[in-house]
Amino acid sequence: MSHVAISKFRKHLPKYLQAVAAGDVVTLTVRGQAVAELRRPATQTKSVAQTLERLRTRAVVADVVSPTGAVWAAAADSDDSA
Numbered sequence: 001m002s003h004v005a006i007s008k009f010r011k012h013l014p015k016y017l018q019a020v021a022a023g024d025v026v027t028l029t030v031r032g033q034a035v036a037e038l039r040r041p042a043t044q045t046k047s048v049a050q051t052l053e054r055l056r057t058r059a060v061v062a063d064v065v066s067p068t069g070a071v072w073a074a075a076a077d078s079d080d081s082a
Contacts, residue, residue: 001025003034 002019006028009016016026016038026038 001027003027003029005029006035 002016002024004016004026009026009028020026020038020040023040027034028036028038
């Protein structure tokens with residue numbers, strides 16, 4: 001990770017863009033304070049694949065359509081009033 005003053009970044013923009021393209025993270029500073037980070041974007045395909053993989057390990061797939069035979073309290077109350 002590189003920390004670079006914004007003025008130096010502007011003077012040497014192509015150099016820092018090449019570093020970012022190679023995978024480096026460049027932190028831009030103003031008066032020594034970090035104000036931004038420049039990094040390669042995550043490819044959408046990769047992030048979608050990672051999300052699906054994470055869901056695959058956590059998701060529980062079950063039958064939510066078939067009746068369970070249980071009577072809901074709301075259904076029981078409506079039968080009494082009829």
